[in-house]
Amino acid sequence: MYRQFYALSGAVFDKALPPEKFFRPKVFSEALARLEYAVSTRDIVCLVGDIGTGKTSVVRALRERLADGKHKFAYVGNPTIKARGVLSAAAYQLGLDVGFSLPRILRELTRHLVELRQRAVTPVIVFDEIQLADFGMTEALRLLVSHELDSQVLLAIVLVGHESFLDRLKLAAYQSLNQRIAVRYRLRPLDLPETLAYIDHHLKVAGATHRLFEDEALEQVYQATKGVPRKVNLLCTHALLTGAAEERKVIGPAIIKRVLNDFDGTF
Numbered sequence: 001m002y003r004q005f006y007a008l009s010g011a012v013f014d015k016a017l018p019p020e021k022f023f024r025p026k027v028f029s030e031a032l033a034r035l036e037y038a039v040s041t042r043d044i045v046c047l048v049g050d051i052g053t054g055k056t057s058v059v060r061a062l063r064e065r066l067a068d069g070k071h072k073f074a075y076v077g078n079p080t081i082k083a084r085g086v087l088s089a090a091a092y093q094l095g096l097d098v099g100f101s102l103p104r105i106l107r108e109l110t111r112h113l114v115e116l117r118q119r120a121v122t123p124v125i126v127f128d129e130i131q132l133a134d135f136g137m138t139e140a141l142r143l144l145v146s147h148e149l150d151s152q153v154l155l156a157i158v159l160v161g162h163e164s165f166l167d168r169l170k171l172a173a174y175q176s177l178n179q180r181i182a183v184r185y186r187l188r189p190l191d192l193p194e195t196l197a198y199i200d201h202h203l204k205v206a207g208a209t210h211r212l213f214e215d216e217a218l219e220q221v222y223q224a225t226k227g228v229p230r231k232v233n234l235l236c237t238h239a240l241l242t243g244a245a246e247e248r249k250v251i252g253p254a255i256i257k258r259v260l261n262d263f264d265g266t267f
């Protein structure tokens with residue numbers, strides 16, 4: 001196990017890392033700020049990015065920020081179910097058991113949202129993998145935001161998914177939803193300095209007290225991963241495993257090349 005060999009206190013790229021220990025490049029901080037703004041104004045916000053760019057990390061950080069008693073957070077991770085299923089899942093996440101009758105779901109959900117507003121609590125519903133949603137799902141969102149009473153905005157909605165969702169929004173059938181999205185943000189991969197800082201940050205969080213990667217090896221990591229955090233995590237983890245198996249105190253370019261060969265260049 002590389003943790004013992006390199007005298008680390010934890011996994012370098014631990015998925016269970018608390019949000020406050022995340023590395024926060026400019027793009028991460030900007031995305032989080034956009035989401036927080038949309039929540040404060042009870043708008044719809046769309047966060048998109050390529051696979052592995054850190055969308056889930058941003059949402060986790062948002063959830064931590066909203067754990068203040070003034071917000072109620074709901075997460076719906078399966079947008080492929082029917083419209084009433086989506087709304088029922090959202091209601092359940094907010095503490096309601098409303099069954100699958102669409103009129104009842106809308107009635108009970110709206111009543112609950114009004115009650116939360118009267119208590120100065122902002123409901124926030126996150127719909128993840130939104131690019132997989134069909135037209136029925138977007139219609140469910142339209143129904144949800146259309147049940148606002150007396151022009152009062154009752155909730156904030158966060159749509160999270162792949163960049164391809166933005167192309168969907170250009171279609172005529174989606175203009176009703178498209179026009180309601182007040183805030184949009186596209187997560188980009190890290191640049192070279194950010195990638196190096198990202199790796200260094202996570203090594204230090206894991207307890208590294210000395211240099212574990214040669215500069216040339218780090219540059220290889222960036223070139224292979226193009227700064228996509230999930231790919232950086234995978235490549236560096238396998239490099240540490242290989243380095244520990246070969247009892248190399250510092251990871252050099254030869255180990256990075258060997259790992260890349262093992263993955264047939266699929267990074």
